[in-house]
Amino acid sequence: MENHLVKYIxxxxxxxxxxxxxxxxxxxxxxxxxxxxxxxxxxxxxxxxLCSTDIDRFxxxxxxxxxxxxxxxxxxxxxxxxxxxxKNLTDSIETCKNIAIKTNxxxxxxxxxxxxGQ
Numbered sequence: 001m002e003n004h005l006v007k008y009i010x011x012x013x014x015x016x017x018x019x020x021x022x023x024x025x026x027x028x029x030x031x032x033x034x035x036x037x038x039x040x041x042x043x044x045x046x047x048x049x050l051c052s053t054d055i056d057r058f059x060x061x062x063x064x065x066x067x068x069x070x071x072x073x074x075x076x077x078x079x080x081x082x083x084x085x086x087k088n089l090t091d092s093i094e095t096c097k098n099i100a101i102k103t104n105x106x107x108x109x110x111x112x113x114x115x116x117g118q
Contacts, residue, residue, distance in 0.1 A: 004105070006046060012100040014048075015041040044069070049101040052108040 008023035016038045031039050044065045052058035097112040 006050075007104045009042070009046060009049070010100070010102040011042070011045045014045050014099040014101060017041060017045070040069070045101045046103070049103055049106050049108045052101075052106065058108060058110060 005027060006025050008021070008025065011017040011020045016036075020038075020042075022042075031042065033039050048058070048061045048065060051061035051064075098110070100107075100109040102108070
């Protein structure tokens with residue numbers, strides 16, 4: 001069971017985190033702080049990292065975080081994205097052009113590069 005727990009996290013270029021590292025996580029952790037310091041962004045980064053096993057799941061996780069933050073204000077694994085929200089998904093991906101999130105369980109890196117003006 002221990003090898004399924006997040007022991008550390010590194011987040012680069014995601015929301016309020018330019019270069020963030022935290023380690024020493026145990027089975028139960030308390031995350032606290034003042035308003036607007038990144039508690040939710042930390043949880044969203046972990047969610048994206050652990051859900052992103054391929055580019056499709058990365059995009060789905062990124063959109064789910066945007067949707068949950070704006071509409072539901074909760075975290076859940078059971079979000080399915082209908083076809084008609086593709087533009088919102090593209091907009092979500094545009095806001096995270098160069099992120100990297102690493103834990104002992106997964107490494108997620110996404111870079112959006114423009115080539116030949118496209």
